[in-house]
Amino acid sequence: MTGFSALGRLDAGAAMLRLRMETLTRQISDGRKGVHLGDIAPEARRAISLRADMNRRETYQSTISQTLSQADVAQNTLQQLSTIATRAYSLAQGVNAANKAGIAAAAEEAKGALAQVAQLLNSQYGDQYIFGGQDTTNPPIPDATNIASSGMVTQITAAVQGLTAGAAAAVSAATLAAASDDTAGVTPFSGYLSTGPGATEARRSVPASDGQNVPYGLFANRNAAGVSTGDTTGSWARDLMRGLATLAAMTPNQAALGTDFDALMVNVRQGLKDTTSGIAQEQGALGVTQKRLEGIATDHAEITIALKTQLSEIEEVDPAETLTRLTATKTQLEASYQAISLMSSLTLTQFLR
Known part of the structure; x- marks a missing residue:
């Protein structure tokens, strides 16, 4: 019975070689040590930790990427608003009591610019309003199309058109109050x-890494990072609308007021100049935030590469080494089959002799 026992051992050995060959063939095919956690024991726990870290960093990178895209749209919008403010300042420089003919043209252009500003403050990234604070689903200026008939503009118009001798300072104060x-x-x-949560809420922020939220949000009615100076509402957006509404309300007949008209225009010009500075500060601060986020995203990407390398060492096989083992196993299996064939050709009589 010794022969049958030997044959059984050969069969068992061949079965093990076939299983090993199947495993090595699959590893050559997909490059992985196995499909189950047990295949990479005792490094399974470390592999789980590495993969979780990678997934977390990839999520951060995706979120940062979306935020940077939104910031790009915001920067473009701020640049358009800055261009309007600069143009308004240039218009205001040419408006004075000695240039009666230029007042009407400046007023008409200011009306169009005011409407454009209202629309720009309702700019969106996808379906999110950029200047809406945390309220990204509703326009920060609900009736931007009819901005000229808003209470703010109506009050500014009434104050400007009510300008009388010696009242330039009072008119400026009235326009400031209306804009505020x-x-x-x-x-x-x-x-x-x-008057809702947006009046005092913190800026929108993006979770850029563990325990690190980076603020980037903007508001239509108040500054996010810029600081407005001079005769200001405290908001460059309000100041811009105030200056444009004031220019839009002027009429050629007011040139007859002489120095009083010019005094009001001095205030308007200075306000628009300060407005361009406020917008520039907002742009600069947002630019710093963009650079910061880009740096954090780069760090995540570099660390993720290192983590992938570590995970690869745990989960993946060395192709050259695996191919060598596969070849050796194949040779062993072929030899095993030959041995089984020879053993099987022996008859029962030969075993019993």
Whole structure:
């Protein structure tokens, strides 16, 4: 019975070689040590940790990428607003009591610019309003199309057109008050931004890494990072709308007021000049945020590469080494089959002799 026992051992050995060959063939095909955690024991726990870290960093990178795209749209919008402010300042420089003919043309251009500003402050990235604070689903200026008939613009128009001798300072104060007013029916901005949570809420921020949120959000009715100076509402957007609404309300007949008209224009020019500075600060601060996020995303990408290398060492096979083992196993299996064939040709009589 010794022969049958030997044959059984040969069969068992061949079965093991076939299993090993199947495993090596699959490893050559997909490059992985196995499909189950047990195939990479005792490094399974470390592999799970590495993969979780990679997934977390890839999520951060994706979120940062979307935020950077939104910031690009915001920068483009801020640049357009800056261009409008610069042009308005240039218009204001040419408006004075001695240039009666230029007042009407400047007023007409200012009306168009005011409408454009309202639309720009409703700019969107995808379906999100950029200047809406945390309220990204509703326009920060609900009725931008009719900005000229808003309470703010109507009050500014009335104050400017009511200019009389010696009243330039009072008119400026009135336009400032109208632009600063958050009362419903006066402010063109949404209730959320004016008197709701948006009036005091923190800027929108993006989770850039573990425990690190980077603020990037903007508001239509108040500054996010820029600091407005001079005779200001404290908001470059409000100041820009105030300056444009003031220019738009002027009429050629007011040139007859002489120095009083010019005094009001001095205030308008300075306000628009300060506005361009406020927008530039906002652009600069957002640019710093963009650079910061780009740096964090780069760090995530570089660390992810290192993590992938470590994970590869745990989960993946060495192709050259695996091919060598496959070849050797194939040779062993062929030899085993030959041995089984020879053993099987022996008859029972030969075993019993």
